[in-house]
Amino acid sequence: MSNALKVAAAAAAAALLSFVAPSPVLAGKADDTLNIAWAGELPTLDRYFNVLREGELVARMVFDSLLTVDPQTFDYKPLLASSYRFADNRTIEFELRRDVRFHDGQPFDADDVVYTLNLMADPATRVLSRQNVDWIEKVEKIDSHKVRLIMKAPTPLALEYLAGPLLIYPHGYYSKVGSQGMGLRPVGTGPYKVTAFDPGKRIVFEANRDYFDGSPKGRPAIGRVVQRTIPDQNTQIAELLSGGVDWIWNVPNDQAAKLAAMPNVVVQNAQTMRFGYLAFDASNRTGHAAAVNDARVRQAIAHSIDRKTIVKRLVRGASEVIDAVCFPTQFGCTQQVATYDYDPAKAKALLAEAGYPNGLDIEFHAYRDRPVAEAMIGYMKAVGINAKLTYLQYEALRDKVFSGEIDFTFMSWGSYSINDAAASVSQFFKGSKDDYARDPQVIGWLEGADSAVDPAVRKDLYGKALRRIAEQAYWLPLFTYNVNYVHSKDIAFTPTADEIPRFYAVTWK
Numbered sequence: 001m002s003n004a005l006k007v008a009a010a011a012a013a014a015a016l017l018s019f020v021a022p023s024p025v026l027a028g029k030a031d032d033t034l035n036i037a038w039a040g041e042l043p044t045l046d047r048y049f050n051v052l053r054e055g056e057l058v059a060r061m062v063f064d065s066l067l068t069v070d071p072q073t074f075d076y077k078p079l080l081a082s083s084y085r086f087a088d089n090r091t092i093e094f095e096l097r098r099d100v101r102f103h104d105g106q107p108f109d110a111d112d113v114v115y116t117l118n119l120m121a122d123p124a125t126r127v128l129s130r131q132n133v134d135w136i137e138k139v140e141k142i143d144s145h146k147v148r149l150i151m152k153a154p155t156p157l158a159l160e161y162l163a164g165p166l167l168i169y170p171h172g173y174y175s176k177v178g179s180q181g182m183g184l185r186p187v188g189t190g191p192y193k194v195t196a197f198d199p200g201k202r203i204v205f206e207a208n209r210d211y212f213d214g215s216p217k218g219r220p221a222i223g224r225v226v227q228r229t230i231p232d233q234n235t236q237i238a239e240l241l242s243g244g245v246d247w248i249w250n251v252p253n254d255q256a257a258k259l260a261a262m263p264n265v266v267v268q269n270a271q272t273m274r275f276g277y278l279a280f281d282a283s284n285r286t287g288h289a290a291a292v293n294d295a296r297v298r299q300a301i302a303h304s305i306d307r308k309t310i311v312k313r314l315v316r317g318a319s320e321v322i323d324a325v326c327f328p329t330q331f332g333c334t335q336q337v338a339t340y341d342y343d344p345a346k347a348k349a350l351l352a353e354a355g356y357p358n359g360l361d362i363e364f365h366a367y368r369d370r371p372v373a374e375a376m377i378g379y380m381k382a383v384g385i386n387a388k389l390t391y392l393q394y395e396a397l398r399d400k401v402f403s404g405e406i407d408f409t410f411m412s413w414g415s416y417s418i419n420d421a422a423a424s425v426s427q428f429f430k431g432s433k434d435d436y437a438r439d440p441q442v443i444g445w446l447e448g449a450d451s452a453v454d455p456a457v458r459k460d461l462y463g464k465a466l467r468r469i470a471e472q473a474y475w476l477p478l479f480t481y482n483v484n485y486v487h488s489k490d491i492a493f494t495p496t497a498d499e500i501p502r503f504y505a506v507t508w509k
Helices: 002-016 051-064 110-121 156-160 172-183 234-244 255-261 295-304 307-315 342-354 370-382 394-402 425-429 440-451 455-472
Strands: 035-037 067-069 077-078 080-087 091-096 136-143 148-152 192-198 202-207 224-229 247-249 265-280 361-366 385-391 410-414 475-486
Touching: 035 370, 051 192, 051 202, 067 156, 077 080, 077 410, 091 110, 110 136, 110 148, 110 172, 148 156, 148 265, 234 247, 234 255, 234 475, 255 265, 265 295, 295 342, 295 385, 295 475, 307 370, 307 475, 361 370, 361 394, 370 385, 370 410, 394 410, 425 440, 425 455, 440 455
Parallel strands: 035 224, 035 247, 361 385, 361 410
Antiparallel strands: 067 077, 080 091, 091 148, 136 148, 192 202, 202 224, 247 475, 265 410, 265 475
């Protein structure tokens, strides 16, 4: 292990809690209330205007979309739709359920679908995740429970969007209260309804006892869910141990290991779609001719870092090293690409070949996982690459990335939990403001893959793009992340790779 990695591991160990003796965990089973806590603050419950992961958890409880995805098989299933069919490669027709009501008692019908999707697809509405809606040309009402969706162009990810982020709102309520009203007092069709929301502090959910039979989500088994925002992890753990909360997540590995030894506590570690990566300014977007414009320097950096040891010593859990710009389960993802094993001698040789026999200085940006960033800096230094770390808040770093100011950065990506390579490789290599490679060949392959309807054609084109990206080392994919979920033994909870805890599926034991 490098000195930097030892230092980073020691720092992580020093940050561990000294746990007090465990006290009995008092779950909310007695009063049928599941108490959960997370750190993120939700300023609004209108999902079209918040992009936080916690917002997705709330959205799945309160709202429904036309389709849903089986979290184990990733198969699409009708939800608010009773069935659907492709009329042609740009048109989908949906039959809608007739037994669904919104939380305010109003019946769900075609007008709600037409209103919601046309409104959110309108650029004037300025929803935050435009890629979720930009592909929609229009939605038409055929009759009271049948609609037609027309795409601007064939969109292979259409079903993914319709099964996830495209929630259906009540047209009467939303047209009256707008985003601000929905953000404070949401009305959906989902298995839970919000009965209280104190932004940044607390959300109270009550089971929707009128939730429609036959939903693939199932009827909620727990009567009440109370969420509290607790920014400090140590406070979350103390609350869990004292019975104040029943469920927390994103608990660091060292703390999770100690909690696993305690009675009445369950720790579940699960891999997620999120992965870490190093991105380089291969096309000289910054305009100041950085060393990473040279593929040999990028490849040298890739060979200088021992990703396996970083995963073993720092990231741990269910994480694994990956070589391609996608999560392994995503459609079109192949890990059969050029690889960069840990090889310091080869790294030094590549640097010498690139004109840096005595090493080089380089700017390096990051926003998370400082121990991992510092470990990578240590590995690079060992081959003569002196990386100067600038650590920023995510929003500040993202803005610099978008404006083309960054030479070399450590980032992560969760694909919006979409199980398709388009949500990863196309997001960053198709000429957008994220794209620092600007490779016309890659852009062409991805444009073809993202508009093709033949799965075999899509796989072939994504494969070509992924292999080219790896050969040129436009990115160095690092590893997948994992999450520790810690909860009371009184509940049955199943983690999923899409990193979306489904509280509507939690049951008491």
